[in-house]
Amino acid sequence: RTALNVIGNALAVLVISRWEGMYDDAKGERYWNSLPHWRSKEALPKGE
Numbered sequence: 001r002t003a004l005n006v007i008g009n010a011l012a013v014l015v016i017s018r019w020e021g022m023y024d025d026a027k028g029e030r031y032w033n034s035l036p037h038w039r040s041k042e043a044l045p046k047g048e
Helices: 002-019 025-034
Strands: none
Touching: none
16 A cells, blocks of 8 residues: 555655656656666567
């Protein structure tokens, strides 16, 4: 329940900041690309 609440609140922050014109796309993209697990082009390993 707590994890779902945290995810919901984070999503709400993004939606409201974009709606208000406060979201910085370039900064968000830089952060997203800085996450180590998002660097690979393949998100999931291929099945056999």
